[in-house]
Amino acid sequence: MKAVNQAQISFSSNSVNESFGRAATAAFLSQLDPTVADLTDMKTAVSEAVTNAIVHGYKDRMGTVYITAKIFEGGKAVVRVRDKGCGIPDIGQAMEPLFTTGGEERAGLGFAVMQSFCDSVRVTSAVGKGTSVTLTKYFAPKE
């Protein structure tokens, strides 16, 4: 299926840009005329993925975070968050709730939140090459 519309943004892996990444994505997806709850869910999932890229992907250095957002017919939105960072050695373990390498202040809930707030989450990763997280959500038409 071909996307009806798409947008790409990229930014430095500076934590101050987390809000920019999710806000810009939400602004693009708002043309689907989503409910506030649906849009907030996607915004939250994007925030988790972007934070992962910054905290884990680029834990030792600065890099670039890439977001591609696509809109399909029927209210389907696909957002891909990608980094060219260190990669995840064990994706299954990384996606387990409460597993974190981020220290005491990280809840280890990033993937659990993405899975709960989106319809599907796909993760591909290669150690030393980077990680790509694809979030898909169907936005219900407003009542």
Add this chain to the structure above:
Amino acid sequence: MRVQLSYKEGVLTARLFGEIDHHSAREMREAIDDTAQKLRPYCLRLDFSGVPFMDSSGIGLVLGRVRLCGFWRGHVTLCGLSQNLAKMVDLAGIASVAAIERRAG
């Protein structure tokens, strides 16, 4: 100013303002801990009514404060949660480690 602190009769209230993510949570944490460690309140009340959005960093912020207050047997209470914040709090099962004041109605 992301955090406004007030203290009364053993209760330290932290009113949080703005979106909570990995970036902003750090500043909030430092502001709260600095005062909490000095006062050692029996209750740390986190007021989220000025928070329009948070991701799981907000959960990390809560869990970290529960751990901190545990050192002097204090507890943490959450209030002012909007619907989307409550969804995150419920998903994380925060109710098992902190008290949650729900809005009436």
